[in-house]
Amino acid sequence: EAGVVQSPRYKIIEKKQPVAFWCNPISGHNTLYWYRQNLGQGPELLIRYENEEAVDDSQLPKDRFSAERLKGVDSTLKIQPAELGDSAVYLCASSLSGDNSPLHFGNGTRLTVT
Amino acid sequence: DQQVKQNSPSLSVQEGRISILNCDYTNSMFDYFLWYKKYPAEGPTFLISISSIKDKNEDGRFTVFLNKSAKHLSLHIVPSQPGDSAVYFCAAKGYGGSQGNLIFGKGTKLSVKP
Numbered sequence: 001e002a003g004v005v006q007s008p009r010y011k012i013i014e015k016k017q018p019v020a021f022w023c024n025p026i027s028g029h030n031t032l033y034w035y036r037q038n039l040g041q042g043p044e045l046l047i048r049y050e051n052e053e054a055v056d057d058s059q060l061p062k063d064r065f066s067a068e069r070l071k072g073v074d075s076t077l078k079i080q081p082a083e084l085g086d087s088a089v090y091l092c093a094s095s096l097s098g099d100n101s102p103l104h105f106g107n108g109t110r111l112t113v114t
Numbered sequence: 115d116q117q118v119k120q121n122s123p124s125l126s127v128q129e130g131r132i133s134i135l136n137c138d139y140t141n142s143m144f145d146y147f148l149w150y151k152k153y154p155a156e157g158p159t160f161l162i163s164i165s166s167i168k169d170k171n172e173d174g175r176f177t178v179f180l181n182k183s184a185k186h187l188s189l190h191i192v193p194s195q196p197g198d199s200a201v202y203f204c205a206a207k208g209y210g211g212s213q214g215n216l217i218f219g220k221g222t223k224l225s226v227k228p
Contacts, residue, residue, distance in 0.1 A: 004157070042118070042203050042218030043158065056215060091157055100146050100165070103216060105157030
């Protein structure tokens, strides 16, 4: 089975610029997650979708971050405007519905804000 | 406050010997625990999991032990191989709603020397 696909792999932008990340989950996986991983830390959840619905976005900084999952498949995560502290790896993951289905992660997008 | 703690940032083990990676948690609502392995420039990959109703789960060379009274779990790799060299993340979750989100530790970097 094809894995979770993310693009781009790397992105370098200047602060105050916008940036967007794209994710294509594993086919049939209804649950999609965006995580952020800072250097030396574990992944931290930003938002979780069940189909098209964002069921948990409590950790998403809504003043500058937005996400969407149209048609319940692909998803995009946007930052506008980016700040220096947003430099991190942004990971997308998907899973089958059900509480204990393991998450399958993409390879992430490494964002550098200068 | 960290809910999932991996207090050893790194571990070095000789090939063929046992690797023991430790993890502590503070949230008594956690009832499902997972270990993920991460190679550089790749996303985390699911390794093994355990439900709180069990105290041991085994999959080939990998065994996870859970001590609920101590809020402690460990991952044993026997025998260790050079290909096991990676960062290992412990993760935990509760049931339903925001408790259903995976909380990750900071990771332990395992180096297996030939």
